[in-house]
Each structure stands twice: as C-alpha cells, then as structure tokens.
Amino acid sequence: xxxxxxxxxxxxxxxxxxxxxxxxxxxxxxxxxxxxxxxxxxxxxxxxxxxxxxxxxxxxxxxxxxxxxxxxxxxxxxxxxxxxxxxx
Numbered sequence: 001x002x003x004x005x006x007x008x009x010x011x012x013x014x015x016x017x018x019x020x021x022x023x024x025x026x027x028x029x030x031x032x033x034x035x036x037x038x039x040x041x042x043x044x045x046x047x048x049x050x051x052x053x054x055x056x057x058x059x060x061x062x063x064x065x066x067x068x069x070x071x072x073x074x075x076x077x078x079x080x081x082x083x084x085x086x087x088x
Contacts, residue, residue: 001039002083004065006055013079014051029072040064 008015018026034042040059047053057065062081069076 001041001058002061003085004057004059004062004081004083006057006065006069006081007079008047008054008077009052010079013077015045015047015053015077016051026072030068033068033071037064037068040068 007013030042034040037059040057043056043058045053045055055069059065062083066078066081069078
C-alpha cells in the first residue's frame with residue numbers, strides 16, 4: 001500500500017474553519033466512502049491555525065484518494081497529492 005499525502009497550503013487549498021457539527025458530518029461521509037474501499041486507510045488531517053496542512057492516507061495509489069475526496073467534498077481545496085516513501 002502506498003503512503004499518500006494530500007497538501008493544503010495555498011489560499012485556494014487551505015482548509016476552512018469548520019464547526020464541530022460540520023466536522024462530524026464530513027467524518028460520517030468520509031467513513032462511509034472509505035468503507036467502500038477496503039484497501040484504503042485514512043489516517044487523519046493535520047492543519048495549523050491558518051488551515052494549512054496535510055491529509056495522510058494509505059491506498060493503492062493517489063487517484064483512489066482523489067476520487068474519495070471528490071465524492072465526499074465535491075471540489076475540495078487541494079494543492080496537490082503525492083505518493084511518498086519513508087527514507088529516514
């Protein structure tokens with residue numbers, strides 16, 4: 001399985017501040033969509049106070065992750081997706 005990072009760092013890509021209710025709704029939709037892909041694991045979204053950050057996934061490839069994100073959020077704020085490998 002590949003390690004996939006989704007980046008959010010430009011004005012366009014930064015994640016908006018969300019209410020607890022909005023976050024819960026996204027979690028439910030995301031959980032339901034990930035269940036359809038047993039070979040995918042969502043490890044979390046990590047952001048700073050300005051909404052810049054990353055989402056960390058394990059999946060067969062970046063395309064699957066992008067499809068899931070689009071299904072859950074429509075046109076999400078994304079600045080790029082990369083398959084990475086650990087070197088240290």
